[in-house]
Every structure is written in structure tokens, then in C-alpha cells.
Amino acid sequence: MIGRDFRRLLWATGIDNLGTGAFTAAVPLLTVTVTHDPRLVSLVSAAAYLPWLLLSLPAGALADRHDRAGLMWRAQAVQAVLVAVTAVLAACDAIGIPVLAAMAFGIGAGEVVFGTAAQAILPDLVAKPLLPRANGRQQAITTVAEQFAGPPLGSLLFGVAAALPFGLDAVSFAVSAVLVRTLPRRARGARTRGAVRDGLAWLLRHRLLRTLAMLVGVNTFCGQLAAATLVLLATQVVHLDARGFGLLLAGAALGSVLGGLVNARVVARIGSRAALLMALAANVAAFAGVGLSRDAEVLGAFLAVNGFVTTLWNIVTVGLRQELVPPALLGRVSSAYRLLGWGLIPVGSLAGGLVAHELGLRAPYLVAAVVRGLALVAALPVLLSPLWTETGQRRV
DSSP, rough: OHHHHHHHHHHHHHHHHHHHHHHHHHHHHHHHOOOOOOOHHHHHHHHHHHHHHHHHHHHHHHHHHOHHHHHHHHHHHHHHHHHHHHHHHHHHOOOOHHHHHHHOOOOOHHHHHHHHHHHHHHHHHHHHGGGGHHHHHHHHHHHIIIIHHHHHHHHHHHHTTTTHHHHHHHHHHHHHHHHTTSOOOOOOOOOTTTTTHHHHHHHOOOOHHHHHHHHHHHHHHHHHHTTTTTIIIIIIIIIOOHHHHHHHHHHHHHHHHHHHHHHHHHHHHOHHHHHHHHHHHHHHHHHHHHOOOSSHHHHHHHHHHHHHHHHHHHHHHHHHHHHHHHHGGHHHHHHHHHHHHTHHHHHHHHHHHHHHHHHHHTHHHHHHHHHHHHHOOOHHHHHTTOOOOSSOOOOO
């Protein structure tokens, strides 16, 4: 049975992500009040993800050496301060691209520490047989708060005053930090030489997880290549206002919400490998559909499909890591996985800005669809190999 500690984590996740969703909608809207240059818009997005490239491995080592709940609430406390400062600067109309980029980098750094520790702490709170259900609930509440409820609220507050969504995010970080601080403390292993490298070395020896990490690296590169200038596609091509952009993000989140609620059942019914292959193929089609969409309704529908199958991917791959990786290495392997999987996101953001600038605002999604399709074809020999079983994978 999922216990009280997990429910506290679930509440903290929901509160935190409500503010993050408002923040996610407000940052690009604030950015386009400063510039309409796709390259500068993508620069702010790249800054937010650059910490995943620079800090993933050290964050994993921290998560395996120190109390994970302690790392989480301290990271959120720092994020609360940074967002509060941003709210003040926005209220004073003192925001520029350098300030936005620096703020995005700082928030991203906190997210690296928090996100790595959050994935590693779940097996401490929930028995292994319940991990798929727990991951599904975490994904569902994250999606509901961050993608469904938060963006419309953030865009609505932004329409009233630019500082309001940032103030909301600061409060949500603070409240979540208080809840996380109530989680049980657990001592970790002693400091060892080469600890940062151990997780990467373990991952690179495991052929299936290594392939999945590299595949998610290509996919997240493409995802950010496409999404970095989505605000410009929505506001300049589809002609949505700030409120419409928030509603578009909320509509897109419907697919993710549904995915978080039912995808654990999908995996149980058709198997993890079939679910993963379905998710990858559907994502290619969804990206192409977004690039070809002519109105907000169709655009939102394809984004919803993308959200549904992305949630399916997350449930399968996170569950695999939690099942297969030794507990003492889980933080470091997860951070190494995210380094390979998320390290190219800032590069994707910058590439998306250049593609949009040179080829038009629809081009990033179409280019991303082609690259994702080629990556899936290249990965099929491993994904279809006997390495994959439904009861576990050999560590090769």
C-alpha cells in the first residue's frame, strides 16, 4: 500500500508544479515582450536546460551520498528566492534577455538537484511492486499541475501583471520545500573515489539502458529544437494572445494527464517494449502534425498526442531504471542517464532558434520529426533484440 510519506511527496510535487506551470507560460510571454528574434527566445530556453549538461553527474553523486529529501527542499528554497527576485524585477520593468537567461539557468540548476534526488528517493518510500503505480501518479499530478492547471493560470496572471506568475511560483517552491522537509531522513554511503564516474560507467555497460539514454538524448534534442520557438508559432502564425497560449498548453496537457492515469494499464496490457515502440512512433507523427497544423485546435490536438505518448515513454523508462539499477547507484545512474538524455537540450534550443530564423516558424517541428524517425530506425535492432524481456533485462 502506498503510504503517508509518498502522499506528502505527491502533494509537494503538485504544489511545486502548479507554480512551475505558471512560470513555464510566463517566461516565454515575458521574453517576447523583450524580443521577437527566435534566436534570443531560444537562448533563454537553452539557459534553462544547460545545467542538465553541466551538473547532472555531480547531482547524482550528491543524491547517493546525502539525504535526498534534504537536497530536495534546499534546492527548492534557493529556487524560491531566485523566482521572487525575478518577480520584483518584472514589477520594476527591469527585465532583459541576460537577466532572463541567468534566472533560467539558476532555476534549472535547482531542478537538476531536485529532479535527480526525487527520482532516486521514490524506491525509499514505495515498495518495488508499487513503483509503476507510484510513477504513474507522480506523472499524472505533475502533468495536471504543470501543464494543465499552471499555464492558463500563469498566462491569466501575466495578463494582469507580469510579476504575478513569478510570485506564485516563488510561493509554490516555498510550500513544497516545507512539505519535502517532513519526509524521513536516510543516511547514504560514504564518499568514494570515482563516485561521479561510477554511475556513468554502469550505464555504459548496460546495452539496453545505454541505448535508451542515447535515444532519449536525440528525442529531447528534437523536442527542444521544436518547442523552443513554440510561443512564436502560437502567437505569430496561429495568432493566439497570452491567454490563448496558456489555454493551448493546457489543452496539450490533456493528453499527458490521460497518459499519467492510464498508461500503467497500457504497459501491463501490451508490455513495456510494445508500449515504448508505440510511443516513439506516435511522437514522430505528432511532431509532423504540429508542424503542418493550420489552426489552434489541430495544433493543440497533436500536442496532446505528444503529451500522451511522452508520458508512456517516461513511465516505462523510469520504471526500468528503478527496477534494474542497484539502489546504491540509482542517483548516479539516473543522473548519468539524464546527462546523456538531457545534455543536448540546450543545443536543441539554439538549433531551433536558428532553424526558425532561417526556414520559418513551422520548420523546427518538421525537422524534428524527420530526425526522430531516423533515430527510431537506428535504435530498432536493440529495442527488438532478445535483451528485452518483460520480467527484467540482463545487465549487459
